[in-house]
Amino acid sequence: MKTRDADRLALILLLTPFVMWIGLLIVLPHAGVVLLSLREKVAPRMFEYGLGNYIAFLKEPIYLNTLMRTAVMSLLVTALALLVAFPVAFYIAKVARARSRAALLLLCLVPLWVSDLVRAFGWIVLLRETGIVSSALQALGLAAGPVELLYNDATVVVGLVYTVVLFMIVPLVSTLDGMDDSLIEAGFNLGGSRLTVLRRIVVPYAMPGIVSGSIIVFMLTAGSYLTPVLLGGKTSMWFTEQIYDQFITRFNWESGAAFGVSLLVFTSLVVWIGLRLTGQQLATTVARR
Numbered sequence: 001m002k003t004r005d006a007d008r009l010a011l012i013l014l015l016t017p018f019v020m021w022i023g024l025l026i027v028l029p030h031a032g033v034v035l036l037s038l039r040e041k042v043a044p045r046m047f048e049y050g051l052g053n054y055i056a057f058l059k060e061p062i063y064l065n066t067l068m069r070t071a072v073m074s075l076l077v078t079a080l081a082l083l084v085a086f087p088v089a090f091y092i093a094k095v096a097r098a099r100s101r102a103a104l105l106l107l108c109l110v111p112l113w114v115s116d117l118v119r120a121f122g123w124i125v126l127l128r129e130t131g132i133v134s135s136a137l138q139a140l141g142l143a144a145g146p147v148e149l150l151y152n153d154a155t156v157v158v159g160l161v162y163t164v165v166l167f168m169i170v171p172l173v174s175t176l177d178g179m180d181d182s183l184i185e186a187g188f189n190l191g192g193s194r195l196t197v198l199r200r201i202v203v204p205y206a207m208p209g210i211v212s213g214s215i216i217v218f219m220l221t222a223g224s225y226l227t228p229v230l231l232g233g234k235t236s237m238w239f240t241e242q243i244y245d246q247f248i249t250r251f252n253w254e255s256g257a258a259f260g261v262s263l264l265v266f267t268s269l270v271v272w273i274g275l276r277l278t279g280q281q282l283a284t285t286v287a288r289r
Contacts, residue, residue, distance in 0.1 A: 037257035053258035070239040074221040077160045081168045081217050089172030108166050120230040123159050151233035159231045164220050168213035175209030211280045222267045
């Protein structure tokens with residue numbers, strides 16, 4: 001009996017920090033934001049609860065267009081991050097020697113050693129009119145004058161891919177590392193080409209890692225603020241900028257909260273659709289990584 005009580009106490013002590021973390025830093029703030037989004041201002045310092053903030057959001061085309069644009073761009077970044085990360089993850093998990101795997105993963109971690117702000121300013125130094133790339137193009141005779149490579153969608157996409165690609169590599173390495181090499185050998189022995197083995201064996205096996213990495217990358221990209229604003233400039237048209245504008249510029253916290261909840265619901269819907277299309281479940285993707 002004493003042993004059972006001791007085990008129960010140990011379990012409670014182990015779970016208490018996690019429960020407090022989830023409750024105080026995730027559940028309560030989100031619940032507060034949801035309640036704030038339902039407040040409608042009817043008079044100075046007088047509020048009523050309703051759906052007015054959401055109705056105003058749905059009636060304004062620019063907000064819906066910005067949300068859809070953010071979703072499309074986030075999906076593009078996710079796809080490009082997958083294309084970049086998959087060969088790297090496969091090499092680390094299946095080709096590289098055991099001693100060099102840790103070093104390769106460490107190299108992938110290097111971009112995370114600095115903040116998003118420093119990484120964004122690094123891209124600005126490279127791509128501005130007087131930056132390294134522009135100067136190199138002029139020195140090689142490929143450009144007659146300064147070349148401005150900032151403040152467009154391509155730059156924003158490149159900056160975001162660079163920022164989030166690690167979060168695609170790690171789940172893929174974790175999944176591919178558990179794959180038996182004999183499966184690939186059997187595919188070649190049965191006459192399959194490299195493309196066939198990749199399509200019929202490697203990709204289906206890596207699907208949980210692909211889905212989990214895509215979910216993480218998509219959510220991080222859709223919720224990004226610094227990179228789109230700094231690299232995209234005034235024409236970035238990113239939905240998080242609309243949220244910032246409501247909170248900070250207009251001091252309309254109720255509307256900003258409604259925008260934030262809308263972004264969360266919309267991105268969650270996109271993730272759910274992706275899970276349905278791929279036949280995966282959270283229990284077999286993110287929860288197992």
